[in-house]
Amino acid sequence: MKKIIKPFLLFMVLAFTLSIVAPKAYAQSSSVKATAKSVFTLTTFTKDGALLQSSRGFFVGSNGEAVSAWKPFAGADSAVVIDANGNVMNVDVIVGANELYDVCKFKVDGKSTKPKLASNPLKEGDKVWLVGYAVKSPELVQMAIQKVEKFMDKYSYYILEATAPENAPGCPFVNEKGEIIGLLQPSSSSTDLHAIDVNFMNSMTITSGLSVADPVLRQTNIRTQMPSEEKEALVTLVMSGEQNNKNYPKYVNDFKRLFPKSIDGYAAQARIYVANHQLPLAAQEMETAIKTVQEKDVAHSEYSKLIYQQQLLQPDSTFTAWSLDKALDEATKANEIKQDPAYQHQRAQIIYTKGDYQKAYDMFMGLTKTSLRSSDLFYEAAQSKKQLKAPTADILSLLDSAVVSSPRPLTNISAPYILARGVAYDQIGEYKKALDDYNVYDTLMIGRANAQFYYTRYKCHMQLKHYQQALNDIAHAAVLDRQEPTYLAEMASLQLKVNLLADAIQTADLCIAVAPSYPDAYLIKGLALIQNKQKKEGLEALNKAKQLGDSRAQPFIDKYK
Numbered sequence: 001m002k003k004i005i006k007p008f009l010l011f012m013v014l015a016f017t018l019s020i021v022a023p024k025a026y027a028q029s030s031s032v033k034a035t036a037k038s039v040f041t042l043t044t045f046t047k048d049g050a051l052l053q054s055s056r057g058f059f060v061g062s063n064g065e066a067v068s069a070w071k072p073f074a075g076a077d078s079a080v081v082i083d084a085n086g087n088v089m090n091v092d093v094i095v096g097a098n099e100l101y102d103v104c105k106f107k108v109d110g111k112s113t114k115p116k117l118a119s120n121p122l123k124e125g126d127k128v129w130l131v132g133y134a135v136k137s138p139e140l141v142q143m144a145i146q147k148v149e150k151f152m153d154k155y156s157y158y159i160l161e162a163t164a165p166e167n168a169p170g171c172p173f174v175n176e177k178g179e180i181i182g183l184l185q186p187s188s189s190s191t192d193l194h195a196i197d198v199n200f201m202n203s204m205t206i207t208s209g210l211s212v213a214d215p216v217l218r219q220t221n222i223r224t225q226m227p228s229e230e231k232e233a234l235v236t237l238v239m240s241g242e243q244n245n246k247n248y249p250k251y252v253n254d255f256k257r258l259f260p261k262s263i264d265g266y267a268a269q270a271r272i273y274v275a276n277h278q279l280p281l282a283a284q285e286m287e288t289a290i291k292t293v294q295e296k297d298v299a300h301s302e303y304s305k306l307i308y309q310q311q312l313l314q315p316d317s318t319f320t321a322w323s324l325d326k327a328l329d330e331a332t333k334a335n336e337i338k339q340d341p342a343y344q345h346q347r348a349q350i351i352y353t354k355g356d357y358q359k360a361y362d363m364f365m366g367l368t369k370t371s372l373r374s375s376d377l378f379y380e381a382a383q384s385k386k387q388l389k390a391p392t393a394d395i396l397s398l399l400d401s402a403v404v405s406s407p408r409p410l411t412n413i414s415a416p417y418i419l420a421r422g423v424a425y426d427q428i429g430e431y432k433k434a435l436d437d438y439n440v441y442d443t444l445m446i447g448r449a450n451a452q453f454y455y456t457r458y459k460c461h462m463q464l465k466h467y468q469q470a471l472n473d474i475a476h477a478a479v480l481d482r483q484e485p486t487y488l489a490e491m492a493s494l495q496l497k498v499n500l501l502a503d504a505i506q507t508a509d510l511c512i513a514v515a516p517s518y519p520d521a522y523l524i525k526g527l528a529l530i531q532n533k534q535k536k537e538g539l540e541a542l543n544k545a546k547q548l549g550d551s552r553a554q555p556f557i558d559k560y561k
Helices: 008-015 031-037 198-202 209-213 230-242 248-257 265-276 279-292 296-313 324-337 341-354 356-369 377-387 390-403 414-428 431-444 451-463 468-482 484-499 501-514 519-531 533-545 555-561
Strands: 041-047 051-057 065-068 077-081 088-098 103-108 126-132 140-152 155-160 172-174 180-186 194-196
Touching: 008 155, 008 209, 031 041, 031 051, 031 126, 031 172, 031 198, 031 377, 051 180, 077 324, 077 468, 103 198, 180 198, 194 198, 230 248, 230 265, 265 296, 296 324, 296 341, 324 341, 341 356, 341 377, 341 555, 356 377, 356 519, 377 390, 377 484, 414 431, 414 451, 431 451, 451 468, 451 484, 468 484, 484 519, 501 519, 519 533, 519 555, 533 555
Parallel strands: none
Antiparallel strands: 041 051, 041 077, 051 065, 065 103, 077 088, 088 103, 126 140, 126 172, 140 155, 155 194, 172 180, 180 194
């Protein structure tokens, strides 16, 4: 979409473009003057559309390739250029940037006038001309090269002893043939002018998919150019999606345009449609992908995944074209095109979700005899057995296999299998074995386990009468989920049990503050107050528990009344 500039802002930008006042101009050849056609005004804007900065720059190609200073882009959400013909064009992508030399390369969404670029460096004493921006007649300022320094072994850094118009930074220097040699930069420490070799700026390109994470390029909200190599472009696509980058839809379009035979762009676009509850468009996108891409099996598989995830996470009964049966059909088509254990695994997962646990179990176990053998398969087989209400010993055997099959050393990837085995041990009263697995799980999660886990381990500690460890875990659970009254009530109950009366009263009060109608808190508080020789207050709390429907309160009231 073309950027619409508010009339006032456009007036200010145009006024800036006409405001350059040059020192004495010198007559020069038509080739030098012709370079002015490539000079433009650059204006950047903030997220709310306010003008951020204005500068100059010039085109280096005929398809919108351009260079300028980098500083105006820092903090910019969008940018436009106005060329020598008065045409306004949006800055489309950033091609490269160097913060040290304060230069960048980018592309606009339009055609441009390509100038001649100097291939040979100049030497000290050579004359050059600064070509200013002008809608009509260009202003040319003659000066001489004072010093030439080399950087990166092959590029020139020019120093010129001269002054330039206030609005000239970003304009090009040219030689007597009209070939651009560099971009004007005023010195921050002297009256000298500097020029960065145009070939350095023109050589900038995005080759790595990690560019979306580059700290320099992330200073602007204008997206980077998609790498031309598919694997690197896919990295850009994935990373921009993970970062919730506002430009993600544009990256998706870029990927589809560059790699129309790849499924990844279509699948990404379809996921955007699903997230926006536009299921018919998502279906249409995937049907187009199946017709277009080279790897038809992969396209059917991705379509199956999309439907399966949608059915699990955000089912929509109004769109009847998608169902678990449709997901299974697409996975089956993928497997028919190419026999692949991954597609058979996909089918098994859908069959499990459909409720055919015995068939799913048989498929999971069959896949353990293929190249796909992994902890996941044994874990999924265990879940199938659990749904079939198989003996705990059978489930534990499968969970043991899941843990044994995990790569060593163990990582948090294997943590779910160890936790599941611990829970299974817990359920049959093997508390010491359960606790061993819980401790390993906690270590693998590096303290990032959730409140439910610490509550589970707390109960295991209680079975083993490890009261101090139990108190630590229930306190941890309460901190992680401060709005869950159960954790605070359990904590207060344990504090009462180990005669930490003041702590029990305080924790019960915290529970009441979170859930004023939670009777357990009043019951525990009442008992703690009575044991703390505060009988009157304790009976009041017990009566409150009774009023809230706790039948346990009356026997205690009768006992202590």
